[in-house]
Amino acid sequence: MTRIGNVLYGAKNVDEAVRFYRDALGLAVKFQDGDRFAALDGGGVTFAIAGPEEDVTGGEPAVSFKVDDVAALATSLTAAGAELVRGPEEGPHETRAVLRDPAGNPFVIYASRK
Numbered sequence: 001m002t003r004i005g006n007v008l009y010g011a012k013n014v015d016e017a018v019r020f021y022r023d024a025l026g027l028a029v030k031f032q033d034g035d036r037f038a039a040l041d042g043g044g045v046t047f048a049i050a051g052p053e054e055d056v057t058g059g060e061p062a063v064s065f066k067v068d069d070v071a072a073l074a075t076s077l078t079a080a081g082a083e084l085v086r087g088p089e090e091g092p093h094e095t096r097a098v099l100r101d102p103a104g105n106p107f108v109i110y111a112s113r114k
Contacts (some may be wrong), residue, residue: 005022005066006039006046008108010055013037017049036092056086056098057106064108070095073109 011017013036018041026036026038027047038049046067052058062111067073070088085106087097096110 002065002109003014004045004063004098005110006064008047008048008050008057008062008064010057010059010061011049012052012053012073014049021049033092054091056096056108060106062098062108064096064107066108067109068109070097070109070111074099077109088111 009017013075014032014037018029018032018038020041021040022029027042028053030039030041030046032038035051036054037051040047040049074084074088077099081102085098085100089097090113091110094110094112098106098108098110100106
């Protein structure tokens with residue numbers, strides 16, 4: 001099953017970004033892994049902030065899709081016209097791959113590590 005897992009933004013300073021989106025916009029913090037990553041409640045979709053160490057899209061905002069099998073889906077997506085940018089690779093919390101759709105937009109597919 002594929003579903004939107006989060007919308008991902010890169011940030012040079014995760015704490016600063018969390019303070020802004022939490023305090024100014026009112027999003028509740030669901031999870032924060034130091035200066036690597038934070039997940040905020042976007043009202044049905046997680047708003048994710050990636051620090052420099054976890055910024056897999058080079059600073060470009062991207063949608064992330066939670067999937068069952070990253071490697072298999074990456075293969076079928078490239079056959080359908082996507083470009084594989086990086087991965088599949090093991091991150092600290094998930095297996096992930098970064099791709100670009102045929103229009104050049106980055107997106108991430110990921111699966112929780114078991």
